[in-house]
Amino acid sequence: MIQSIAWRNIWRSPLRSGIIIAAISVGMAAGMFSATFTKGWMNQRLEAGIETEASHIRIQAPLFDENYDLKEYIPDTESLITSLSSIDHVNGVSPHLVIQSMIASAETGTGVKIVGIDATAEKSVTNLYSKLGEGKYLEGIKRNPIVIGRNLAKKLKVKLRSKVVITVQDADGNITGGAFRVSGIFDITNGMYEEGNVFVRKEDLARLVNMKSSTTHEILVHLDDTELIDEMAIQLKSQYPELKVQSWKESMPELGYINEIGNLYTYIFVIIILLALGFGIVNTMMMVILERIKEIGMLMAVGMSKLRVFSMLMLETVMLTLTGGVLGILIGLWATYLTMENGIDLSMYSEGLENFGYSPMVYPVLEMESIIVIILLVIATGIIASIYPARKALKYNPADAIRTD
Amino acid sequence: MNIIEIKELHKIYDESEVKVHAVNNISLNFEKGEFAAIVGPSGSGKTTLLNMLGGLDKPTDGNILIDNTNLHKLRSSELIRFRMMNIGFVFQAYNLIPVLTAKENVEFIMHLQNKNKKEREERTMSLLKAVGLEGRENSRPSKLSGGQQQRVAVARALASKPKFVLADEPTANLDSKSTEQLLSIMEELNKQEHITFIFSTHDQRVVNKARRVITIEDGKVISDIRKDVESDSK
Ligand SMILES: Nc1ncnc2c1ncn2[C@@H]1O[C@H](COP(=O)(O)OP(=O)(O)OP(=O)(O)O)[C@@H](O)[C@H]1O
Ligand SMILES: [Mg+2]
Numbered sequence: 221m222i223q224s225i226a227w228r229n230i231w232r233s234p235l236r237s238g239i240i241i242a243a244i245s246v247g248m249a250a251g252m253f254s255a256t257f258t259k260g261w262m263n264q265r266l267e268a269g270i271e272t273e274a275s276h277i278r279i280q281a282p283l284f285d286e287n288y289d290l291k292e293y294i295p296d297t298e299s300l301i302t303s304l305s306s307i308d309h310v311n312g313v314s315p316h317l318v319i320q321s322m323i324a325s326a327e328t329g330t331g332v333k334i335v336g337i338d339a340t341a342e343k344s345v346t347n348l349y350s351k352l353g354e355g356k357y358l359e360g361i362k363r364n365p366i367v368i369g370r371n372l373a374k375k376l377k378v379k380l381r382s383k384v385v386i387t388v389q390d391a392d393g394n395i396t397g398g399a400f401r402v403s404g405i406f407d408i409t410n411g412m413y414e415e416g417n418v419f420v421r422k423e424d425l426a427r428l429v430n431m432k433s434s435t436t437h438e439i440l441v442h443l444d445d446t447e448l449i450d451e452m453a454i455q456l457k458s459q460y461p462e463l464k465v466q467s468w469k470e471s472m473p474e475l476g477y478i479n480e481i482g483n484l485y486t487y488i489f490v491i492i493i494l495l496a497l498g499f500g501i502v503n504t505m506m507m508v509i510l511e512r513i514k515e516i517g518m519l520m521a522v523g524m525s526k527l528r529v530f531s532m533l534m535l536e537t538v539m540l541t542l543t544g545g546v547l548g549i550l551i552g553l554w555a556t557y558l559t560m561e562n563g564i565d566l567s568m569y570s571e572g573l574e575n576f577g578y579s580p581m582v583y584p585v586l587e588m589e590s591i592i593v594i595i596l597l598v599i600a601t602g603i604i605a606s607i608y609p610a611r612k613a614l615k616y617n618p619a620d621a622i623r624t625d
Numbered sequence: 626m627n628i629i630e631i632k633e634l635h636k637i638y639d640e641s642e643v644k645v646h647a648v649n650n651i652s653l654n655f656e657k658g659e660f661a662a663i664v665g666p667s668g669s670g671k672t673t674l675l676n677m678l679g680g681l682d683k684p685t686d687g688n689i690l691i692d693n694t695n696l697h698k699l700r701s702s703e704l705i706r707f708r709m710m711n712i713g714f715v716f717q718a719y720n721l722i723p724v725l726t727a728k729e730n731v732e733f734i735m736h737l738q739n740k741n742k743k744e745r746e747e748r749t750m751s752l753l754k755a756v757g758l759e760g761r762e763n764s765r766p767s768k769l770s771g772g773q774q775q776r777v778a779v780a781r782a783l784a785s786k787p788k789f790v791l792a793d794e795p796t797a798n799l800d801s802k803s804t805e806q807l808l809s810i811m812e813e814l815n816k817q818e819h820i821t822f823i824f825s826t827h828d829q830r831v832v833n834k835a836r837r838v839i840t841i842e843d844g845k846v847i848s849d850i851r852k853d854v855e856s857d858s859k
């Protein structure tokens with residue numbers, strides 16, 4: 221009965237309630253859409269980061285990534301690869317020879333991480349091969365092909381088939397160099413990755429630094445189900461305690477935070493909107509209570525306890541807020557639905573974004589969690605906003621409330 | 626047997642500069658089944674007395690015993706519960722919850738008392754019938770006349786089966802025909818349910834219906850007359 225009184229009370233002044241409900245729904249529509257938009261954006265970044273750059277699990281010699289020492293390679297790579305490949309759900313294994321080096325064109329030079337790969341194996345762990353804007357993936361050039369990123373190509377002012385020179389320290393500590401020709405240029409949304417990573421054939425690189433072509437510093441492992449990554453990483457860790465096994469979350473921790481940062485951003489945004497709306501709600505409820513002093517006095521006179529009066533007013537506030545909140549969430553979901561398929565093109569505003577790996581096309585993504593969190597925040601706002609007005613109502617003693625003219 | 630004993634009751638309002646001795650040493654007893662009017666000029670202290678009797682206001686001095694419970698010794702939460710269980714109220718206006726229908730308004734206190742649905746419905750329908758509002762049970766107060774609203778209020782006051790009903794100028798806003806109707810309904814219910822009615826009024830026609838008339842002036846009882854000559858019934 222109290223619920224039904226509270227609900228009907230909202231509609232006693234439809235205009236006043238309508239205005240505050242409209243304000244809440246606009247705010248929450250913005251909040252909801254911002255949630256799905258951010259989610260979509262972050263997911264794209266995450267997926268690009270994992271599928272194009274990090275793959276699922278990385279295995280290294282334990283000290284390798286501390287100083288990129290050439291000699292910190294994984295012993296007995298071949299049998300390791302064989303046994304990794306035979307594990308259930310593993311659908312790709314690719315060994316890398318990794319060296320920090322200098323790359324120079326006729327114009328200029330810069331430092332890069334040079335990764336020696338086997339093109340076929342690499343295609344099973346990353347999709348970089350599908351991101352080539354020009355040329356081919358270590359094909360079409362007979363001697364020393366190299367694949368570089370678009371940004372690096374711009375920086376070095378080189379084109380397809382241009383010559384670049386790689387300078388490295390070989391296994392014996394001598395400085396050595398070799399000429400490579402650009403066979404392909406990849407375009408991904410992460411400009412820093414484009415600038416800092418180049419790919420050559422593993423045997424070409426091994427020859428350059430005087431090592432066996434089977435030498436491997438790290439192995440990337442790809443699974444057929446992303447849900448299993450953490451579990452598999454744990455399993456491999458215990459299976460190969462002498463090696464450093466890391467899931468993508470550990471090998472690229474900045475990717476792991478993306479989701480949390482995205483959520484945090486959304487919730488802070490929603491909380492700020494609700495805070496502003498909260499003042500409007502308090503104001504509305506103060507007006508409501510002033511108008512109903514006599515009625516509230518009568519309710520207390522005939523036997524409604526303070527607690528019940530308080531909860532009735534709180535319920536009314538929460539219902540009012542929630543009506544606006546749910547309406548807003550629906551509008552936000554509708555906006556998400558409209559843009560989910562075709563995406564939103566931010567390229568007009570997003571000069572710098574691509575350098576950090578964010579695509580200018582955003583496809584909003586809906587997650588149940590954000591709906592639930594927003595609803596809980598809306599309810600909390602209703603509860604908090606009702607406390608002050610409802611307490612005010614309890615200050616009157618029923619005789620005075622009835623007498624007031 | 627007395628169900629209400631008022632002993633040396635005082636109420637002094639001293640919030641403003643002038644002290645008002647609104648109730649000045651009133652002692653009164655009421656028995657079960659009385660139909661009593663409190664009359665007196667405006668400002669004589671009728672509302673103040675009824676509010677203290679209903680536990681809505683605290684006396685400055687003196688005691689009110691209801692079936693041997695000292696009303697103002699109760700803690701405020703106990704007092705609210707005591708009111709809900711024992712006292713029916715009819716005010717001059719603002720009696721009803723505007724968003725509830727006549728039927729829901731009558732049921733309201735029984736809801737607070739956690740009475741079951743069957744009991745609520747039966748009692749509500751029989752009371753609405755008794756106050757002549759059969760067929761209007763689903764109307765909201767705004768769709769009822771002033772007289773009909775007061776009749777709903779009387780039904781609501783009786784719904785919880787209180788020990789007595791307090792009505793502060795229940796007919797002040799009514800025309801003479803509605804006043805007449807409301808009074809006969811109250812009289813009828815008083816006889817049928819044997820419930821004590823205590824009401825204040827300015828209206829001589831209402832006074833004439835009462836079987837006991839207490840006149841107060843300046844917060845003091847100046848006369849208390851029982852008209853026990855009820856030759857028609859019994
Ligand atoms: N809250 C209050 N504060 C101060 N004085 C008050 C208060 N309520 C009532 N009074 C005073 O107490 C006296 C008695 O008032 P009360 O309302 O009880 O009279 P009443 O007999 O009910 O009058 P009416 O017939 O006009 O309703 C009046 O002088 C009134 O001004
Ligand atoms: Mg009065």
